[in-house]
Amino acid sequence: MAQRYKLFIGGEFRDSTTGEIFDDINPATLENLATIQIAGSKDVDRAVEAAEAGFKVWSKIPAPKRAEVLFRAARILQERKEELAVLMTEEMGKVLPETRGDVQEAIDITNYAAGEGRQMLGETTTSELKEKFCMTILRPIGVVGLITPWNFPIAIPAWKIMPALITGNAIVFKPASDTPLLAHKLVEVLIEAGLSPGVINLVTGPGGTVGKAIVQHPRINAISFTGSLDTGKWIMEECSKTMKRVSLELGGKNPVIVMDDADLELALEGVLWGAFGTAGQRCTATSRLILHEKIKDEFIKRLLAKTKALSVGNGILPETDIGPVINKAQLEKIERYVRIGKEEGATLLFGGNRIDPGLPGYFFEPTIFTDVKPKMRIAQEEIFGPVLGILTVSNLEEAIEVANNTKYGLSSAIYTGNIGNAFRAIEKIEAGITYVNAPTIGAEVHLPFGGVKGTGNGFREAGTEAVKEFSEIKAVYIDYSGRLQKAQIDSAE
Numbered sequence: 030m031a032q033r034y035k036l037f038i039g040g041e042f043r044d045s046t047t048g049e050i051f052d053d054i055n056p057a058t059l060e061n062l063a064t065i066q067i068a069g070s071k072d073v074d075r076a077v078e079a080a081e082a083g084f085k086v087w088s089k090i091p092a093p094k095r096a097e098v099l100f101r102a103a104r105i106l107q108e109r110k111e112e113l114a115v116l117m118t119e120e121m122g123k124v125l126p127e128t129r130g131d132v133q134e135a136i137d138i139t140n141y142a143a144g145e146g147r148q149m150l151g152e153t154t155t156s157e158l159k160e161k162f163c164m165t166i167l168r169p170i171g172v173v174g175l176i177t178p179w180n181f182p183i184a185i186p187a188w189k190i191m192p193a194l195i196t197g198n199a200i201v202f203k204p205a206s207d208t209p210l211l212a213h214k215l216v217e218v219l220i221e222a223g224l225s226p227g228v229i230n231l232v233t234g235p236g237g238t239v240g241k242a243i244v245q246h247p248r249i250n251a252i253s254f255t256g257s258l259d260t261g262k263w264i265m266e267e268c269s270k271t272m273k274r275v276s277l278e279l280g281g282k283n284p285v286i287v288m289d290d291a292d293l294e295l296a297l298e299g300v301l302w303g304a305f306g307t308a309g310q311r312c313t314a315t316s317r318l319i320l321h322e323k324i325k326d327e328f329i330k331r332l333l334a335k336t337k338a339l340s341v342g343n344g345i346l347p348e349t350d351i352g353p354v355i356n357k358a359q360l361e362k363i364e365r366y367v368r369i370g371k372e373e374g375a376t377l378l379f380g381g382n383r384i385d386p387g388l389p390g391y392f393f394e395p396t397i398f399t400d401v402k403p404k405m406r407i408a409q410e411e412i413f414g415p416v417l418g419i420l421t422v423s424n425l426e427e428a429i430e431v432a433n434n435t436k437y438g439l440s441s442a443i444y445t446g447n448i449g450n451a452f453r454a455i456e457k458i459e460a461g462i463t464y465v466n467a468p469t470i471g472a473e474v475h476l477p478f479g480g481v482k483g484t485g486n487g488f489r490e491a492g493t494e495a496v497k498e499f500s501e502i503k504a505v506y507i508d509y510s511g512r513l514q515k516a517q518i519d520s521a522e
């Protein structure tokens with residue numbers, strides 16, 4: 030029988046008040062990996078209370094000491110890397126080298142955030158008045174609600190949890206219902222690393238109830254969410270009612286431009302990896318390929334040959350290039366978009382169907398559309414599957430215009446041998462990330478991650494921005510003149 034997992038509140042594993050459960054399914058084999066409890070709003074209340082208590086203790090611990098817990102957590106993650114990667118492939122389907130990468134990304138951000146324990150820099154600056162000292166300091170926000178997606182079951186939670194912890198906050202964490210097991214494992218690691226009770230609380234269950242209770246909770250001070258644009262809009266609206274800080278990482282419709290002066294073999298490898306890695310289920314996945322007309326035919330010919338050679342199957346097997354997609358709804362959504370693409374008049378060059386590698390799970394062929402026009406829905410809407418649309422352009426200016434013709438702006442890439450083209454693209458592509466001669470996926474944790482337009486609300490995660498996402502900034506004025514000095518009124522001659 031599948032193991033039953035409880036909620037984790039106030040340092041204890043607890044049964045939910047609803048008594049309801051859901052199954053955690055392997056998307057390749059449809060085997061039930063675990064039974065997970067569904068939290069109710071009472072459980073969210075308890076989690077917030079526990080977090081408030083945890084916050085009182087944790088926020089008073091000096092940041093370099095908090096960092097020791099994180100460094101220990103990074104070491105434990107490192108020791109358990111293989112076990113966690115295998116479990117992740119079973120839980121969400123992506124191939125083993127990628128799940129190892131996911132755990133590695135969690136280790137990296139954990140170490141990075143721990144290092145911040147001895148930084149967390151504020152500023153000191155001048156004053157317009159004599160004998161007055163001015164500086165800024167960072168303060169924790171309080172109780173933060175973290176709501177995470179299934180495509181990076183440990184890396185994205187770690188992107189949020191570790192910076193939130195190092196800055197002294199306490200957490201109510203709701204992972205995606207497709208990947209609750211890896212969330213449990215991450216919490217386990219933090220407990221083993223010595224995190225005080227109540228500092229992290231795990232509540233599992235649907236976004237529509239548990240996520241909603243977190244977002245609407247009057248005593249949660251901030252929300253950090255990664256997921257869809259529609260949910261992000263709703264969260265932002267809700268957060269305005271309680272004046273919560275909210276940081277959003279939403280979708281992408283990420284373009285790769287391949288110019289006529291590019292190294293085509295390099296670009297091919299990058300496009301394949303960006304479009305079909307993780308079965309296209311990354312916010313950063315390459316979903317639009319913008320080809321210069323001069324190399325178009327040759328590039329498509331080579332891309333087709335390489336795509337045909339990709340093997341779809343169980344991500345646990347070394348010969349597999351593409352694992353299953355996450356669930357039935359996602360599979361059906363991808364099928365729907367293939368139908369839409371055909372109806373809109375794009376040409377289906379390859380794929381477009383479910384595939385049966387001898388397992389009952391949710392497998393879909395790598396799929397390529399050519400003759401895609403910028404206005405088509407398959408060029409505008411996020412599909413989140415192994416579907417690539419090819420558009421053709423006659424120069425860089427047009428390529429950039431096409432690249433920017435979407436409501437999203439997360440990742441982007443250009444392949445070119447011309448430094449001028451590269452810099453023009455860096456300057457003009459509307460995105461939070463631009464790669465030159467590299468694919469749209471593969472962001473590193475010490476750089477800010479996030480996007481413009483519909484991709485977010487101006488926040489960035491990870492990197493130098495991670496601390497800011499989870500801190501309040503306070504301006505401090507220390508007047509040691511011993512007299513009342515009036516800014517803007519007394520002159521400081």
Ligand code: UN1
Binds near residue numbers: 310314471
């Ligand atoms: C995501 O899909 O939301 O850059 C995150 C990348 C990974 C993170 C992706 N490091 O593709």
